[in-house]
Amino acid sequence: MSSDIPEFAVLGHPNEGKSAVVSTLTEDDQVRVSPVPGETTVCRTYTVKIDGKEIIRFVDTPGFQVPRQTLAWFNAYPGEPHRILDEFIAVHESDPFYADEVELFRPVARGAGIIYVVNGSRPVRADDLAEMEILRLTGRPRMAVINSKHAENDYTRDWRREFGKYFNSIRIFNANTANFYDRIKMLESLKSIDQEWELVLARVIQAFQAEWEKRNRLASAYITHAIEKSIRFFVSRGLTGDDDPVLVQEELAEVYRKQVRDIETSMFHHIRALFRHRLYEVSLPDYSVLQHDLFSRKTWELLGLTRTQLAAAGAVLGGTMGAVADTAAHGLSFGMFTAIGGLLGAGSAVLGGRRVADKSPAGIRLGGDRIQVGPNENPQFLYILLDRGLIYYAHIINRPHGRREKRNITDITDDTVKKQGITTALTPARRQVCARYFKAVKGRRRIKDKKAVLSFAALVLSLLEELSQRTDY
Ligand SMILES: Nc1nc2c(ncn2[C@@H]2O[C@H](COP(=O)(O)OP(=O)(O)OP(=O)(O)O)[C@@H](O)[C@H]2O)c(=O)[nH]1
Ligand SMILES: [Mg+2]
Known part of the structure; x- marks a missing residue:
């Protein structure tokens, strides 16, 4: 050499x-x-x-x-x-x-x-x-x-x-x-x-392994971050006198779903780039749960929710979860609310760089009814998001860069479909980590239990490492 x-x-x-x-x-x-x-x-x-x-x-x-x-x-x-x-x-x-x-x-x-x-x-x-x-x-x-x-x-x-x-x-x-x-x-x-290459190749292997571990750590951070954002996400809007609350709620639910989907898509893109897939869309096999919308009932079924869990998830699927009206404070009428609507706009502008959505709506509430969609209070939501992140990761790492055909060659059996929900097989101890994390991040309060977030990220990392060693996804 x-x-x-x-x-x-x-x-x-x-x-x-x-x-x-x-x-x-x-x-x-x-x-x-x-x-x-x-x-x-x-x-x-x-x-x-x-x-x-x-x-x-x-x-x-x-x-x-x-x-x-x-x-x-x-x-x-x-x-x-x-x-x-x-x-x-x-x-x-x-x-x-x-x-x-x-x-x-x-x-x-x-x-x-x-x-x-x-x-x-x-x-x-x-x-x-x-x-x-x-x-x-x-x-x-x-x-x-x-x-x-x-x-x-x-x-x-x-x-x-x-x-x-x-x-x-x-x-x-x-x-x-x-x-x-x-x-x-x-x-x-x-x-x-060649003996001459032993040492230098040993270093190459070490560098490859260190790089892989680093990618897994980053992937776990992307997944944890996206889940946290999605769980805490909500949209809200003040009602004016002319608004039909039901229509507004539907509109907001649509916005809510789109933005949560965007959070997921952005996480997918980050993972994809991390594993150096640039040119080709890493096409997912037809049977993949990721072919279904995050908010479709099919997704939730495929990921192994029980009937009771599905029933409880109904609100999420319909996009109506957490849709509550912050009832008019101080007895202000809709009309009055409209009158000071301009102020509200000015208030938002003054908030400047800070994202309005992060600010508790209470802070900008000037009275009047507000409709809010999210944050999602259903703990199953976490498992769905986590499953989809893990499944995407598994597809990416098992897609070699030299493959050019779109289709996945492996035979698809019912079994493969059933196995998709990785989180349904989690041990009680691991479910505990998820539950504590969900409790820590849900809602609109500041996250106090930082340890819960760290243990969850560590759990995601272990799951990624376990998937690294499997090939059946
Ligand atoms: N199914 C399958 N197809 C492969 C595999 N490796 C290569 N191919 C396909 O075989 C064809 C040739 O692959 P290339 O990598 O371009 O072959 P090459 O030896 O570089 O060919 P030249 O540059 O023409 O000498 C392409 O259509 C590849 O997609 C493989 O492991 N499995
Ligand atoms: Mg060639």
Whole structure:
């Protein structure tokens, strides 16, 4: 290696998933992956950065085009073995016939390790054997990766048998399903292909793990913050003489629902960015509860509420919860309220930067009726919000960056649907943490029980860490 930053070139036949592997390994969804063979024509280096520091590089390369002719040259090469790549490049640099081979050898010639990618769902062919023999003759540290595109045809055993003769290490790594732990295992395997890299790769693995823990802590903060905001959220409006209270209440409920949905959406976006998904919408499978509106009855059913809980949730679903009129104080009539309505407006303007919604309506009440929707007093609301945050997180972390199809491939059974409510399976001790948190943040008072918030954030973090290790979402 030419620098302290380890570099690996990802080589292989066209269309086998080299770019997809690079994309997943580097968590970079901008790598060009395409069903058309020959998509990648020049090498491109993708550097993984953590906290702005370069950690490791992977080079995406074009596929071998003429492996048999190249092997013939390699076999006839009379010079010093360690110069074989440099010589090949020097001799063929301006020969269009070998253009792809020259290009894909460049990173290896400058010291990159080799990751050879094959599609394990097709049989081994003569061209592959030629490619493997070429790689052996380079003398560079190398590892073979089986990236099976289709589960139904499995030639993994055949590939393994062949690989034994040519590679220092073999690993199954599926670009379309690999998660964080698979990536770590891949790096662990790379350690073993050359002793010289052991130490530096151990540091890379540490950096990856520390970064993952940091992301989980941030994700737990985003989720906790969004839940707190949603639980405490309310909208209110003073009634004027012409207002129909029922209509105003309906309007406010609509505003309430929209804004709580916005809080959730913003939390989703933060989590998505945290895990470096940029280009593609991380589409949720059809069966996902997140396909349903936060305030739809279906959501609440899917998340495992019992019939009694659902009945109690009716008010939330109808958007009528907490819709109370702050009854006219001091006997002021609606008419009077209208008359001083201008004052109220001035009052709000004077509040300036402070958000009016955070200010207790009591503070700006000048008498008259007010309609208020929220805050939501139903403890189930917390579990719904938490479930949805956790489910979204699970989808995001299980969506590798190299996957390009929209659909989730896994089979969907009724069981999967039933399992969606993560919080229904919480232990009593954990439910206690949730209950205390809900009590601490609900309503409009200042939050006094700060410890309740911290324990809740810690619980969310543990739940995220547990989900990190599961793959069935
Ligand atoms: N189902 C499935 N499809 C995959 C997998 N890896 C790659 N593909 C698909 O296979 C096609 C080729 O993937 P690429 O990563 O572009 O292949 P490549 O080896 O870089 O191809 P060239 O650049 O043309 O040499 C794309 O349509 C990918 O979406 C996988 O693990 N599973
Ligand atoms: Mg490619």
